[in-house]
Amino acid sequence: MQVQLKNIEVEKSKTTKINEVDFDNLAFGSVYSDHMLVCDYKNGAWETPKIMPYQPIILDPAAKIFHYGQSIFEGMKAYKDTDGKPWLFRPLDNHKRLNISAKRMAIPEIPEETFIEGLTTLLHLEKDWIPTTPGSSLYIRPFVMASGIGFHASPADEYKFIICCAPSGAYFSGKVSVLIEEQYSRSANGGVGYAKAGGNYAGQFYPTQLAIKKGYNQVIWTDDNTHEYIEEAGAMNIFIRINDTLITGPTSDRILDGITRKSILEIAEDEGIKTEVRKISVTEVVTAAKSGKLKEMFGAGTAAVVSPIAAFGYKGVDYDLPELNDDYASLLKKRITDIQYNRTEDKFGWRFKV
Ligand SMILES: *Cc1c(COP(=O)(O)O)cnc(C)c1O
Numbered sequence: 001m002q003v004q005l006k007n008i009e010v011e012k013s014k015t016t017k018i019n020e021v022d023f024d025n026l027a028f029g030s031v032y033s034d035h036m037l038v039c040d041y042k043n044g045a046w047e048t049p050k051i052m053p054y055q056p057i058i059l060d061p062a063a064k065i066f067h068y069g070q071s072i073f074e075g076m077k078a079y080k081d082t083d084g085k086p087w088l089f090r091p092l093d094n095h096k097r098l099n100i101s102a103k104r105m106a107i108p109e110i111p112e113e114t115f116i117e118g119l120t121t122l123l124h125l126e127k128d129w130i131p132t133t134p135g136s137s138l139y140i141r142p143f144v145m146a147s148g149i150g151f152h153a154s155p156a157d158e159y160k161f162i163i164c165c166a167p168s169g170a171y172f173s174g175k176v177s178v179l180i181e182e183q184y185s186r187s188a189n190g191g192v193g194y195a196k197a198g199g200n201y202a203g204q205f206y207p208t209q210l211a212i213k214k215g216y217n218q219v220i221w222t223d224d225n226t227h228e229y230i231e232e233a234g235a236m237n238i239f240i241r242i243n244d245t246l247i248t249g250p251t252s253d254r255i256l257d258g259i260t261r262k263s264i265l266e267i268a269e270d271e272g273i274k275t276e277v278r279k280i281s282v283t284e285v286v287t288a289a290k291s292g293k294l295k296e297m298f299g300a301g302t303a304a305v306v307s308p309i310a311a312f313g314y315k316g317v318d319y320d321l322p323e324l325n326d327d328y329a330s331l332l333k334k335r336i337t338d339i340q341y342n343r344t345e346d347k348f349g350w351r352f353k354v
Helices: 064-068 091-104 112-125 198-213 259-270 282-291 328-340
Strands: 035-042 050-053 071-073 076-080 086-089 137-146 159-168 176-180 218-222 230-233 236-242 245-248 274-277 294-301 305-314 317-320 351-353
Touching: 035 112, 050 112, 064 137, 071 091, 071 198, 086 112, 086 328, 091 112, 091 137, 091 259, 112 137, 112 159, 198 218, 230 294, 236 259, 236 282, 236 328, 245 259, 259 274, 259 294, 259 305, 259 328, 282 294, 282 305, 282 317, 294 328, 305 328
Parallel strands: 176 218, 176 305, 245 274
Antiparallel strands: 035 050, 035 159, 071 137, 076 086, 076 137, 086 351, 137 159, 218 230, 230 236, 236 245, 236 294, 294 305, 305 317
């Protein structure tokens, strides 16, 4: 798919930082490209986006983002193939989800053209920032926040939609050990767990710090009501393999509808792997671990793609997962990244030409 570019105002940076960046040793999301897109919402409408040199933004201290956390974001990546052509992966789904998050946080929805044309125009300018070392990509962070002012606890009347880009290396999470959470909750029925709303993540930091103090890397979130059902792995969806069946929880108010999650489900089915989308209890996972039927657990999300879990802790007991040669995580990761990097045919129609 190719999008027709409109006249988005572009103010080019007079200098470039690209020569200061060590593209062979990129961390994740910690250096930023030369340009950013900024689009203002004023007088009841989104204006035409502008692309400008990457720079700090000025906000009034009374901006509602600071007081009421009215903010949402997306996470996506641009990939470069061996011919140097840039690609996106299912960007229309990110746009749809941004608007689902917007609606829940009483933020005005972003028109599709503004999102897609703004993004592709920015990427045309930032092409050289897409790294090519294996597993690396240009991480893209579109976000919207309340720039309108007032201490009154109500939605702002002005917003900023911004897209920034960060060349990022492969996300090596190493051997991840996780703690199944019994006390804290990431989200609740009727809450905002399905939205990529800033505060959801701030709320995870403290319980995650506690887990890290106990020697774990991440928290496995369970349902807020009973803490008996497995919901998400940190800020990723979770997959659990029992024998040869791959299981993930159904999306809900509390579980974010991940694009990686739904792509992995389709690829697994295409591979002939038996998949089940259903509630999965901690008891079932612990029982399977004890009997040797628990083969794999992994997180799935844009940043890490697939993040295998080596061990989990629950009620003071640690359970190790086996090391397999024929694990689903590696197979599924290879298939999805082959599509993303244009290394293979894309029978699903997910790849998007920039
Ligand atoms: C972003 C996110 C995911 C993964 O979504 P992708 O579209 O696959 O990147 C999963 N869970 C949470 C809580 C998230 O914020």
